[in-house]
Amino acid sequence: MEYCETITEKIEGVGFYSPSGHFSEVHLLLEPGSPNSGIRLENKIPHGLLDKKWQKQIMTVLKSNKLLGVLTNSPLTDIKITLIGGSQQTKYSHASDYRNAALRAVRQGLMKLRARNAVKILSAFNKVELEVEERHYSQIVALIGQNRGNVLAAMDKNKKIKMNITMPEENLSSFEKKLRLLTNDDYQLTIIKQEFVFAHHQQRIIDQVAYNPEKDLENSANAVSCPHASDDLIVPWNKVEQIVFYPMSKI
Structure with missing residues (x-):
């Protein structure tokens, strides 16, 4: 493995996945980890906020999936991810929804850090x-x-x-x-x-790899919403926080 990616600042990432007949919202705190520590996971969600089955689904997804960065699509490492919030609707929430929302929350946080130049190549x-x-x-x-x-x-x-x-x-x-x-x-x-x-020459590596995270539909940071029972709407990653139900923390 030649490259990995990590972060240098903490951020809250939110994943919102609510197409017609579904609902899920996940909030994750992403923090820099110590060198060569891999990915550490923690659950600090307030008691009673999400059913335990959804919490378990989120943590399992984060543990079992290969989480990728937004600069070169290389594996993430040296990062701590904490489940801190979310919302549910008993009638519409499903396990697959929280899988989608959890992965989108990671990506949305990374995209915000990318805009701050706080994602780095290792x-x-x-x-x-x-x-x-x-x-x-x-x-x-x-x-x-x-x-x-x-x-x-x-x-x-x-x-x-x-x-x-x-x-x-x-x-x-x-x-x-x-x-x-x-x-x-x-x-x-x-x-x-x-x-x-x-890595030395970060921008040169980015230019050589030529990865565009906004065109990677399999690893999207965008939200999927269905307002007023209309057709599904894709909400860009930098506007997701305008449609969430659970309040963003002050980071």
């Missing part, structure tokens, strides 16, 4: 253990630098050098090709750990 960095003949050491150090890598430690081992290095995932393949030529395939390289850090 690039994969590998921690690597490399063992080569001692005579190649200086050339390999130069090669590591050319591929945006860093040498963390190096030690002698029977006329060989054992090195601990870090390098971006996107550079590792090119590095290993040159390493193979330099050492005549006489080396050992082992990936010890992969972490994600803020």
Whole structure:
């Protein structure tokens, strides 16, 4: 996995999914998480606000679905998502409605953060253990630098050098090709750990991927409403808060 996405500010996202004969509304608090913490979920909805079966449905959906970002459509990580509100109508609410509303709430929050430049791309960095003949050491150090890598430690081992290095995932393949030529395939390289850090050249990556979240209908941030029993109406993500029933929190 080359990229992930995360957030740098907290926001309330709201998902509203109420086509004809259905009703669901979900409010989620999105907050930045600690580095390499993945996605953490919490339920802090006020007692009695939503039936427990709908709460369970929302939390299950958030846990089981691959949540994607709005910059490059890469997986979300290092984020805390808390269920804080919502509304229901006993006659019209269904489990599938809350699935739709929960996922739309995540996307709506992300779109608001995107407008603030508070969604960021994370690039994969590998921690690597490399063992080569001692005579190649200086050339390999130069090669590591050319591929945006860093040498963390190096030690002698029977006329060989054992090195601990870090390098971006996107550079590792090119590095290993040159390493193979330099050492005549006489080396050992082992990936010890992969972490994600803020990517260099964020805008360049966005331009290269050319993902448009507003055209991604399978991962929509918009609301679906059915006012006055008329045809279903699509409400843009930046106007969803004008039609919700549960009040927005003051964030």
